[in-house]
Amino acid sequence: MALTEAQETLLRGRFEAVVNRVSAACEKAGRPVSSVRLIAVSKYQPAAAVEAVYRLGQRDFGENYVQDLVAKREALRHLPDLRMRFIGRLQRNKARHVVGADCCVDTVDTFSLGAELSKRAVAAGRSVEALVQVNIGCEPQKAGVMPESLSELLAKLRELPNLDVIGLMAIPPKCDDAEESRHCFRALAGLAKQERLVELSMGMSGDLHVAIEEGATMVRVGTAIFGPRPPGHGDTPSAL
Numbered sequence: 001m002a003l004t005e006a007q008e009t010l011l012r013g014r015f016e017a018v019v020n021r022v023s024a025a026c027e028k029a030g031r032p033v034s035s036v037r038l039i040a041v042s043k044y045q046p047a048a049a050v051e052a053v054y055r056l057g058q059r060d061f062g063e064n065y066v067q068d069l070v071a072k073r074e075a076l077r078h079l080p081d082l083r084m085r086f087i088g089r090l091q092r093n094k095a096r097h098v099v100g101a102d103c104c105v106d107t108v109d110t111f112s113l114g115a116e117l118s119k120r121a122v123a124a125g126r127s128v129e130a131l132v133q134v135n136i137g138c139e140p141q142k143a144g145v146m147p148e149s150l151s152e153l154l155a156k157l158r159e160l161p162n163l164d165v166i167g168l169m170a171i172p173p174k175c176d177d178a179e180e181s182r183h184c185f186r187a188l189a190g191l192a193k194q195e196r197l198v199e200l201s202m203g204m205s206g207d208l209h210v211a212i213e214e215g216a217t218m219v220r221v222g223t224a225i226f227g228p229r230p231p232g233h234g235d236t237p238s239a240l
């Protein structure tokens with residue numbers, strides 16, 4: 001279903017505001033705008049909304065649910081350079097669908113998931129780009145490898161064929177003030193440097209300026225671009 005003109009205007013306004021925020025944060029941090037990629041988180045948003053934002057120049061989209069990802073990938077086949085990143089919790093038995101959808105995976109946090117992605121990538125004759133998710137706040141029940149186990153996990157993941165681990169991703173503990181996340185962003189950047197990884201996916205709507213100051217190369221923004229998710233689909237990262 002196509003968007004109405006009013007919906008498109010609204011999307012354009014929100015998207016441009018977010019792009020401007022990212023540029024302003026880069027400028028303030030003394031970094032080139034090209035060093036930070038905006039990931040438009042389109043979970044639960046219709047394919048038409050993704051296409052509308054693509055037409056505004058956006059190329060990288062984040063998805064959290066496998067079925068949704070696969071359906072949108074199919075619906076948007078005609079957009080050649082659209083890139084999708086999986087940023088939700090991925091069950092091993094669904095890894096093949098994500099590989100089939102030619103999607104990057106930013107939430108690898110176990111060797112078994114990495115091994116499954118590698119196996120499926122080899123079978124499909126392609127490579128999968130991956131980030132390792134770090135539980136940077138060491139919160140029980142939250143996804144991500146604990147910081148002290150990162151080196152060991154990376155060493156094993158790096159042995160796997162057709163899996164390219166290029167960086168780290170984290171969701172810091174929920175807080176009201178963006179400044180409170182700074183130490184987490186800094187810690188993640190330190191780990192990436194130590195492991196000689198270049199990509200850092202950190203920072204969302206409320207704290208992307210702090211994340212960019214601390215070296216983020218990808219920031220993930222959903223509702224500030226697309227507006228609220230449909231009722232009943234309000235899943236926030238804190239629910240992960």
Ligand SMILES: *Cc1c(COP(=O)(O)O)cnc(C)c1O
Binds near residue numbers: 064204205222224
């Ligand atoms: C949903 C989600 C986002 C974006 O959150 P919004 O509140 O929609 O901006 C960012 N990162 C992850 C991992 C998410 O699941």
